[in-house]
Amino acid sequence: MDEQYIKIGSVEELLQSLQSPGAVILCGGTDLVVKMRKGLLSAKTLLDISDLDQLREIRQERGCIEIGAAVSFSQIIEEAIIREQIPILAMGLRKLGSTQIRNRGTIGGNLVNASPAADSAIPLLLLDAEVVIADSTGERRVQLEDFLCGPGKTVLKQGEFLSGIRVPIPDPEFSSFFHKVGRRKALTIAIASLGALLRMKDDAIDEIRLAAGSVAPAPIRLHPVETLLAGRRVTPQSVEQARNIIRQCISPITDLRATADYRYQVIADLLARLLLTMPN
Amino acid sequence: MKISFTLNGKQILVEADEETRLLDLLREDLHHTGTKEGCGEGECGACTVLIDGRAVNSCLVLAPQVDGKELLTIEGLSQSVSLSSADQGDECRLHPIQRAFAEKGAVQCGFCTPGFIMSTYALLLKNSNPTDEQILTALEGNLCRCTGYLKILEAVRYAAELMRGNK
């Protein structure tokens, strides 16, 4: 290891430094430092954005909350506007890592890593969040769903960086669900996780949004299940149909944490549990 | 490169390689060996220290990242009360959290203890009367292979009591 280290002081400096080949952005370090030590990272220059104040703000802006890429999970969970207006985000992030990890790890880092198990992606997918990508020519926005392409893959191009996330504030009528199955409560990489936003109307499901992690190359929205359930009552039949459809939406693999079969089973069970325990 | 920060209340300036971890800077260069390395991957919490009042895994922080920050390690806890009364001389007085861990038998081999104590300190800094659930959340990033955790939980409750009484 003989990386060069630069503490980045401004977005302009970051854009400039990103031009040099082998430049990698470092922030909380919770994933990167481990990868570096395992020799899994070929970086020539580390650009440390952990003190870049421009990327460390949470702002509310006409129906949206914008979270800078370098905001830590703890900062998000503690923020009153997040807890009040997008409780599903605080709820999901509380299950991520441990206190120490949440104090260092950042929302931008978690998304850019693009782990199929990325915990922060589940609530953000449910919220129809957009990521804001910047380069020297300006900004572009991409739906998070389109941003994540597969394990470790995103649509970020050379010279670009993720500057923040825009989260539309959801209807306060939504109830939030987030279930994560792992070997241990804290610090676990999910075997499977399922999140939902749900609104009922006259005993039937008015709108449901569903997202799952660790059961496909990237965390995904489960649109076919959402469509199936919208407007329906929760009955043994509709639950059974939803269980069948959800299996068709996912493509889990067998790895050292669990088998693909187990994941099929768990995700269907999580969905059934969610539907059968929801408030009327 | 040169790094300057506050370590346990003292301003220091050190020279470190850019890819040195904070953990190694503390242990190897500054000889503060109370901070332990268990896993080196953020799983065990034995390396927990406070940066600007928050508990972090020092195995996941690069040394240059603490430039300009305020650090507290386990050495700083005992120290912070050791000089408080003249008749104690040089003797190192334990911090109430350390006392609580010792008195409640929350220490067996002791390898995990500095980490648990730093996580406890960070919790009690913000919340002087935590619920059991809040204690468990604060400690979820710390592993102990010996105690079975119940004595640790007891010790944290007792430490909170001691510290409330001391104020």
Ligand code: FES
């Ligand atoms: S050594 Fe840092 S968490 Fe285990």
Ligand code: FES
């Ligand atoms: S006392 Fe031995 S690991 Fe905790």
